[in-house]
Amino acid sequence: xxxxxxxxxxxxxxxxxxxxxxxxxxxxxxxxxxxxxxxxxxxxxxxxxxxxxxxxxxxxxxxxxxxxxxxxxxxxxxxxxxxxxxxxxxxxxxxx
Amino acid sequence: xxxxxxxxxxxxxxxxxxxxxxxxxxxxxxxxxxxxxxxxxxxxxxxxxxxxxxxxxxxxxxxxxxxxxxxxxxxxxxxxxxxxxxxxxxxxxxxxxxxxxxxxxxxxxxxxxxxxxxxxxxxxxxxxxxxxxxxxxxxx
Numbered sequence: 654x655x656x657x658x659x660x661x662x663x664x665x666x667x668x669x670x671x672x673x674x675x676x677x678x679x680x681x682x683x684x685x686x687x688x689x690x691x692x693x694x695x696x697x698x699x700x701x702x703x704x705x706x707x708x709x710x711x712x713x714x715x716x717x718x719x720x721x722x723x724x725x726x727x728x729x730x731x732x733x734x735x736x737x738x739x740x741x742x743x744x745x746x747x748x749x
Numbered sequence: 750x751x752x753x754x755x756x757x758x759x760x761x762x763x764x765x766x767x768x769x770x771x772x773x774x775x776x777x778x779x780x781x782x783x784x785x786x787x788x789x790x791x792x793x794x795x796x797x798x799x800x801x802x803x804x805x806x807x808x809x810x811x812x813x814x815x816x817x818x819x820x821x822x823x824x825x826x827x828x829x830x831x832x833x834x835x836x837x838x839x840x841x842x843x844x845x846x847x848x849x850x851x852x853x854x855x856x857x858x859x860x861x862x863x864x865x866x867x868x869x870x871x872x873x874x875x876x877x878x879x880x881x882x883x884x885x886x887x888x889x
Contacts, residue, residue, distance in 0.1 A: 690810025
């Protein structure tokens with residue numbers, strides 16, 4: 654289930670990045686990369702499960718909801734933190 | 750079980766490599782060796798920037814997967830930190846998973862980064878060619 658959550662988040666972040674690609678300060682590329690990387694890693698996990706005889710996608714884990722919530726909040730939180738650091742860590746050039 | 754550790758270890762390595770490459774590029778820039786004499790495919794993007802994107806991909810992906818492992822109780826805040834490491838049978842299974850699924854995850858991320866970097870360079874190259882066309886027509 655968290656694979657699907659990450660996939661949906663990647664699509665939304667990708668669309669946002671496309672429309673706001675000129676606004677570099679938003680760092681939406683980092684948000685897209687975050688969700689995209691997690692999606693790919695869970696995709697490999699799903700493929701490994703399918704090879705091992707388990708279902709490709711399973712929805713019977715009681716902690717699925719918590720992991721999906723973590724995916725969303727963790728990704729957005731990380732993006733906010735990294736964006737804040739990048740936007741405030743730039744060395745200001747002295748005015749002439 | 751601990752498949753995300755492969756990508757985490759790779760992220761550390763890539764970050765170190767990126768810092769070294771960035772330092773070398775800075776040295777070259779100070780020496781004035783960065784001038785582009787002839788336009789080549791991919792010459793607009795620095796290798797340190799490319800590696801920065803790979804490191805970001807590996808770090809962020811590992812971070813989200815680490816959270817998933819914490820929720821599933823596979824990672825604990827006390828030694829040996831990985832619950833599977835406490836039992837030799839589970840430890841062997843964990844190492845096998847790291848060697849198969851973990852390495853496959855890392856390979857998948859590297860391939861995705863490679864494709865992304867290639868497409869980025871292709872877009873830049875095509876943009877450059879488009880800008881060059883009217884100039885060449887004028888010269889003719």
